[in-house]
Amino acid sequence: MNETPRPMRRNEIRAMNETLILQAAEKVFAEAGFGGATMQLIADVAGLPKANLHYYFATKEELYRRVVGNIFEIWLHAADSMDGAETPAEGIGAYIDAKMDISRRHPDGSKVWASEVMHGAPVIQDYLETTLRDWTAGRAALIQRWIDEGRMAPVDPQHLLYMLWATTQHYADFGHQIETLNGGKPLSEAQWNAAKASVKQIILRGIGVL
Template structure:
């Protein structure tokens, strides 16, 4: 068990690598617990247990429960923003909105806990991400609404309130994460590849046809 055999990166020592891995593990555990129990129902003990650490060690990496929660929410917001780029550089709604639906459905499948934490945060009045809503999200939404309006003006899609269309896109896609439990019960079990494909195609078909884009 020599101490210098791995040497993968030139910069990062074992200290730094361990630190990052531990922080990541804590954030993952926290995301799960916050999604399952909500902020109030989550306990540092539960998070520590899932991360495989003593509770006191959590407070070495994250000063407080609030800070840990904030970090979790911020991480989710980053993923959200990356998916939002799927809509960029599309020549029209047929490609842009289809790509956006695909990206958001993929997030609902891969990061259901993140989506749930985000939903919970917004439902409770966005106590920690209010500024994100008022700045980043607001700007992004306004920009996308303008693009959609441009498509309408160019006759590429039927007149539709861009703002409410965006809400419908968020709602339809995030529903598969936030209400995943209900869907699984009604489906008689977890969704498989075919189920997810059917869901994705259903959402795309209804919405694209709904805005007057041929499918």
């Protein structure tokens, strides 16, 4: 005997709607930017009434900051693999893997962040001046410790981090260019694995840990 499906609880409906809105907002902000995006367009992409958006997010800026905050948190957690690593090769290699995977799973979020920063971070400057600055200082100190211990080449830690960000996020921010050069097709699973292996080999060899 078939059981009647349990009605969704209010918190489950809220979580589902928020997910729909955030996914739609990420796509619209990536394509139109903050200035070109509208709450009506985001509602249309989400398949929800515009009033629903304003129920969950009072303003476009509030929704935008949530989208940016989400991708930022994902990036911050990607560095967890560095913190507990026993060697620079293990830590930086795992960080490259994590950042490449994020570029594949969240390309629109990466584009939103890149566009915001390229326009002078008018909405999220406070993120850069606080959380990102503190995070960067902490990871730079870890890299400097590995250098001081003679476990990797003496490179500038901050510039190494910039290189890691630029290289891994290229696969999201310039995904269309990569697809065009790949015969108009997204990278396959095998091609993604090959890309990660190549990036790790080049960077880890360059810092003397491979």
